[in-house]
Every structure is written in C-alpha cells, then in structure tokens.
Amino acid sequence: MIRVYKIVALLVVGFTFMACPADDSPSSEPLRDYQEVYDEELVEIENFLDTHYVTVDADFNTTFTEIPDGGTQTPISEMPELTHIPVTLNDVDYKVYYLRLNEGNNENPTALDSVYSSYKGQLLDKTVFDHASTPIWFKLEEVIPAWGKIFPLFKTGDFVENTSTGIVSYSGYGAGVMFVPSGLGYFNIEKALIPAYSPLIFTFSLKRLRYRDHDGDKILSKYEYGPDLAEEAIDTDGDDYYDYLDVDDDADGVLTKEEVKFTYVDGTVTKTGYYPYTGKSTDDPLTPYDDRRGIPRKFTGPIVPPSTLPSPASDDSDFTDATRLRRHLDKTCKPPYTN
Template sequence: MNKFKYYFILLLASIAIVSCNKDNDDPETVPLRDYKEQYAADNDSIVKYLKTNYIKSVSADFDIVIEKIPAGGSQVSIMDQTTYPLQTREVYNHDVTYKVYYLTLNKGVGLSPLNTDRVNVAYTGSLLNGTVFDSSYSVSRSFELYMYSSQSVIDGWGEIFPQFKTGTANAASPDGTITYKDYGAGVMFLPSGLGYYGNGIDNIPAYSPLVFSFKLFDLQRLDHDGDGVLDIDEDLNRDGYIYDFRDTARYPTPPATMVADDTDKDGIPDYVDTDDDGDGFSTYYEVTKPTNQVGWVDGVFNGVSTYYPWDPVADNPNTPNTDETEPRGIPRRPTGPLKTEGQPESIVNPRSFLPADYTAAGRLRIHLDKSYPYQKQ
C-alpha cells in the first residue's frame, strides 16, 4: 500500500513536470506591432519630449544634462533652442521612412565612421521618462556598427554616428590610458523601430523610444569580405553608408536615394562581394601585388604590404619603428607599351604598367574593371 502511494505520487509529479515543460515549450506568441503605426506613436512621443524638455547644461567635456521644463517654467525647449543644432536625418528601415532627430554638441575633427565600421565611444542611454538603462561614461567601449555582426548594435547607431567625426588622441598617460580631445559629441533620439522595437530587454520595455548622449573618440576601418579593400573604399558614392538590399525585411522597397554600391549589379554589395566586378577573378587576387613587387626592388621601395592599398599611403610618424609607406595604390588597367607593338592587346600580349596607373586621380581600379585581367583567348 505504501509502495502504491509512492508510485502514485511519482506519477502525479511526472504529469505536472510534463505539463510545465509543455507550457514552456509552447509560449503564447504575440505578433509584432505594425512598424508604421508604431513609428507614428513614437514620433509623437519624441516630438513631445523635445518640446517639454530643455538642455540644463553642457560641460567642457560635452556631458549634457537634460531636464523636464517645470510647470510655468521659462526654459527654452530642446526643439526651440539654437545653441546646439537640432538636426534630422531620414532613415529607411522596415518600409518606414523615419525622421530621426539628433543634437550636435560638437562635430569632431577627425574621420567619420562608415555605418559598418567599429567605433570607440562613451554613451548614456535613457528612456523618454529619464530612466537611465545603460552608461559607459566612466570608460569608453568599442562597438561594431555592422548590423549583421554578432556584436552589432541597434540600427539607429549606424545611421547617426556617420554624421560625426572622431577626435584626436592625447599622449598616453603613465598607465597607458589614452584620452581624446575635439571628438564628436551629440544626442540621438531614436524611435523604437531603430532600437529594440518589440524585444524588451533588461530594463528597456518593448516599443520604447531611446535617447543616447554620446562621444565619438575613435574608429577602426573594417573589411567585411576580406578582399583587401576596406568597406569605406567600397562605398562607391562616398556618402558614408553602405547597405545590403538582400535584406528585404529591412529594405523591401529602397528609395532611389539609397545607393546599392554594387559594381557588377549582381545584387551583392561590393563590401560583401568577393568578386566586385564579376569578371571571374576574385577582388583579393586582383589587388594582390606580384611577389617581385613587394619591398625593395631595383633600388625602389614598393611598400611591405602584399596587396595594394586603395591609394598611396604615407608613413605614420607616430610609429617610428615601422615604415607604412605604400607609394602605389590599386592600379587601373595598364596603359603602357604592349609587349609586342603592332599586335592586338591580349592575355599573351599585355600592356605594361606605368607609374600613373597606380596614382592617377579618378582611375578605374582593376578590381572594378571587368575588362581586366585579360580574358583567355
């Protein structure tokens, strides 16, 4: 009898466990809200925030304090103040054209990141009610803006950071700490569609517009397809943004103002295309130097890299033990004399490269020129 009771209780416990597991394995699915309807609500909230809050102070280090205008207060709202430009950028994402507001506290003096670069920043993130959900102002952090990276950030960062520039590094302190000056600094006000949208995380509720104050210290250029050409040099129209329109969820019907940056029009943007011009030769192969053209050759220094940089590179004076000089950039199709004059140019009768082929402004570089290397006869 006691044994029967034991097995009966065990059976009930097993049923309860199975029932709990079934509930956990089959949670109720809540569909995402419509992006356009949610943006309308977010934009109303952001505009209200900009009209009812003011900039209390901005320190010499561009630490900003924003507070709500008290009842009857005479403070000038963020929307109406003119000390720090309130600007907007149109961003197309999930078939919505967002109007993103951002403040420029300082533009910066260095380089602007591409929207796939890695940036070194300090920031504070908060909700519209003032709740701070994350902050790195005590120490800078590095983030990759490339949205398909496992360590990527929210889409809004990749749209706003390219509007700013990095600073310049001060001399390292005795403990090796590097500080910066004249860096870009601002505040971005992001609708939830460019933030976490329906994915509430930690203390950020789902569908929350976000406010980020930030400082852009430095950046690292990246090469996402490993072809020897940095992403920044695969931005064909040099606008600071490259997109992958194969992502039809984000970009179902891109406007004409968004450029594909796709040389061979195969649907794969150059920054993730290993054969940019579609000629059957990999980009890496086309920009690789012949083995006899690396280092010193016949008294001429050709650079130590095994592939050509985008353009000639000067030595970095901050690295006295290393010579980064690369006197030649990626060449165009050669324009020198034929191997055998009077015979047609071909794979067996090529032209020779002239110095100008490596340096001429506006040249069509060989990895973007489908007519070179020569096709087999």
C-alpha cells in the same frame, strides 16, 4: 544569398546591442503597425524636446530636466544644435532628431564600420537603462539601426596615451544625443529596463573608429559598398555577392587581394604591399613605395618603376584619376601586372 545575409543581420540587431545580464533573455510584445507606432512616438519625442532642457558638461555628459512652470530655460526644441535626418525603414519615413554637441575633427565612420564610443541610454522618462562611461567597441551593423545612421554624421578626434599611466585622453571628438523612435531601436522587443515600443535617448561620443574590410580582400568596405552607402550595395560581377562580401569582385578567377598587390625592394629585400584605394597627393619620402599610387587601372603605358616616377608622376592618371576602372574591377585585366 546576400538577401539572406541582410535579413539575418536585421534580426540580430535587436538582440546584440548591449551586454545584458545573463538572465535577461529578451521577450517581445505582439507586432504592431510600424507607422502607427511611429505616429504616436513622434508626438512623445517632440513633446519631450519642447518640455525639457539639457545641461552638458565639458565631457559632453548630459542631464535632461523638465522645464518648471514659468521656467526660462531654453527647450531642446529651440537649441541651434538640434537637427534631424530622414531615415526610411519598413516603409516608414522617420525623422530622427539629434543634437550635434560637437561634430569632431577627424574621420567619419560609415554604417559598416566599428566605433569606440562611450554612451548613456535613457527612456523618455529619463530612466537610465544603460551607461558606459568608458568607451566600448561596437560594429555599427550589429547595433540598433539608428546608430548606423547617426554615427556617420560625426567624426573622431585625437587621443594621447600617457606612457607611464596608460591613461588615454581624448580631445576634439564627436559627441551628440540622438532621439530614437522604437522602429529604429528595439520596437516590440522588451529588454531589462526597456519596455517594448520605447523611444530611446542616446548621449554618445565617438572616440575612435576602425574601418572594416568584411571580405578581407584588402579593400575597405567603405569603398566597396557604394558611394553613399545607398540602399543597394554594388555587385560588380552580378553574382549576388556584393563587392564588400566578394573576394573576387570582377569574377576573373583572380582574388581581389592578388590584384591590388605590388612588390617593392626595401634595401635588398623584396616586399609585398597593397595599393591604397586612392593614392595620396604627395609621396611620403619615408615610405619605400610611391604613396601617390592608388589601385591602378589596366596599365597600358610604358612600364615605369615606382622609384623613377617624376613628380608629378607622368602616368599619374593611371593611379589617381578618381573615375578610373581599378583593375580588380576590370575583368579584362589580369596578372601578370607590371606593378
């Protein structure tokens, strides 16, 4: 079942990347060998990096220019901001070059999350095939594979909204340029201004992100997939539904969202909350619950109401030990819980 899901997701990748004119139905060229195409494109990409320089403005907009004969501009290939990562797909070991113009100050997305990005897409001949100067939301799973590999290497920044004009200004956000072989782009798919087998250049910024919870079980997918978004996701109960798509992760008949729930009294009203995956190191006195409590493991100690926990909490290890078996993943641990 999950394998099918993954295959469908990959097929969708080529068709959903960007809004296209209604009459732009993608067509395709015959499939070529991935390695053979990559070998050719790596030469083209590295040649571009050797023969062009880039100017970057204060908003990280880029202009690529070919170095004229006798020109003394620094080629992109010699810029300290240029680096690359290995990406393996379809049995090809790709080297994906990217420029780290600004890493960003706050949070990294994972390849499962949504990003709010402004971007410009170009071919190696510098034709601009798409440009969004105002940011747009994307689910990284639904765009070309390279985005899901490169965006997690950047972070969001800060933003302030002017309450009278509604204009949002951003600062300290991640920004870069990725040089994408077609095997991590559209490969043999032809789109409006993108011929089949085109390496792509994306200049991008990461303005905001939204961590996703695919199965709605109140645990973010980034915690359910696996430590490093490894190739194979975690399937705790072995039922072929990966944890990030499984609403009862330990198959104990109790929904995960019921297992990570707690109640607290706010004034005279009893309310429901959900433990964060990992608790904070200190309690925020403004919240009516104990922020130090992440999802508990099977509780074996004396019942201590959250409000009476000393600081540090005497049973802290039950909530903050990073390696604890959280109770939604422990088949032997079922409600009723003591909170």
